[in-house]
Amino acid sequence: MLRLAGARLLDDRDYPAVRAVLAADPVGSCMVSARVESAGLDPWRLGGELWGTDGRYVRAGALQGLCFAGPNLVPLTGGAGALRSFADRALRRPRTCSSLVGPAEQVLGLWEQLAGDWGPAREERPDQPLMALDGEPRVAADRAVxxxxxxxxxxxxxxxxxxxxxxxxxxxxxxxxxxxxxxxxxxxxxxxxxxxxxxxxxxxxxxxxxxxxxxxxxxxxxxxxxxxxxxxxxxxxxxxxxxxxxxxxxxxxxxxxxxxxxxxxxxxxxxxxxxxxxxxxxxx
The missing domain is CATH 3.40.630.30 (Gcn5-related N-acetyltransferase (GNAT))
Known part of the structure; x- marks a missing residue:
């Protein structure tokens, strides 16, 4: 059975694996992709840290979970084990982020792990449709904008x-x-x-x-x-x-x-x- 190691701080050696995760969901990962593309994985340039989880016995360069920790905490991928690892790492220091935001399954799963220490939240918004448009809008664009x-x-x-x-x-x-x-x-x-x-x-x-x-x-x-x-x-x-x-x-x-x-x-x-x-x- 695959076991997950604890969340670790990613660095430029992990760049190909990070890019593969981001490319799998370009709309959902846009907030993090924009930072990584312009700054790489160095925390100082990135404005935060990227955390990842690997398979303990499978070191093929694939990440089982990915989370950005900066002004916002953005868990992008990962199952229950990865989210537990992200929570453990987040709880090692005082909370500095203003929100958790990202794919609902990961955000709500991570919040379940963090709520006892970080709660109560000021507000929870559990259902936010993520929408995309890749063609001509069906509403006439305002030319004054x-x-x-x-x-x-x-x-x-x-x-x-x-x-x-x-x-x-x-x-x-x-x-x-x-x-x-x-x-x-x-x-x-x-x-x-x-x-x-x-x-x-x-x-x-x-x-x-x-x-x-x-x-x-x-x-x-x-x-x-x-x-x-x-x-x-x-x-x-x-x-x-x-x-x-x-x-x-x-x-x-x-x-x-x-x-x-x-x-x-x-x-x-x-x-x-x-x-x-x-x-x-x-x-x-």
Whole structure:
């Protein structure tokens, strides 16, 4: 019977095995793939650690489980034994991640192992359809949606804060006055990955490409100003960002959404997104 060793810190010698795991599910692994492709496996450059589990007696270079430990804890693959190993490693030090996020089976299985020490969570979102689009959107793209320019950060940032507060339930400007979050938003703008529709000097629609691997772009932060909801701006704006990913960047467009957000789910289905998996998130 195959026995799993404890989770170990992966390094550049494991790069081929890591890439094989990521390539098996390019949509589900986009958040981690984007980091690995740009930074390799060195923790300092990666902004976190990659943990893996191997077969104790089968050293053929294949990983039985893979988990990223950084600002978020992202268990991508692994059965019960691998998840137990990831939990053991995570519990050796104080929790620093703000969430567990990733494929639902792995996230919920890992949380079952961690909840006794890390719980209670601020919120659990166990059912988040993971969706993808690789062709022309079925909803006409909003031509007024465009990349945000660096000098527009001051106008865009309040909308980003409002979205974060509404979606995550916390104020991203708390603690450091918003310096960290502002830097992240500025980075997305500088990379051409923040999009908005402006009307009357304010943002009425926004969205971002949060993670961009060589095959997939993950759309995040979709938001419509409360005064402008009901006009179809969310669907048309998301279609514009998805079209940019598919036709402009040659990527599959992806996103995930809470299952209880029926208006958003309906809009994404109208655009042409199809469900390809299920995510879960545990927020602290």
């Amino acid at each position: 465009r990349p945000v320019l660096p000098h527009e950060l001051g106008t865009y940032f309040p909308a980003a804060v409002a979205m974060f507060h509404e979606e995550v339930g916390v104020d991203p400007t708390a603690g450091d006055g918003g310096a960290g979050y502002r830097a992240r938003v500025s980075e997305l703008i500088a990379g051409g990955r923040a999009f908005a529709r402006f009307e009357g000097g304010e943002v009425v629609f926004k969205a971002e490409i949060g993670a961009l691997s060589d095959r997939v772009g993950q759309i995040q932060g979709v938001w419509v100003h409360p005064r402008h909801r009901g006009r179809g701006l969310g669907a048309a704006g998301t279609a514009a960002v998805a079209r940019h990913l598919v036709h402009g960047l040659g990527r599959v467009a992806s996103l995930y959404v809470n299952s209880y957000n029926t208006p958003a789910l309906a809009a994404y289905h109208r655009i042409g997104f199809r469900q390809v998996g299920r995510y879960a998130t545990v927020l602290f």
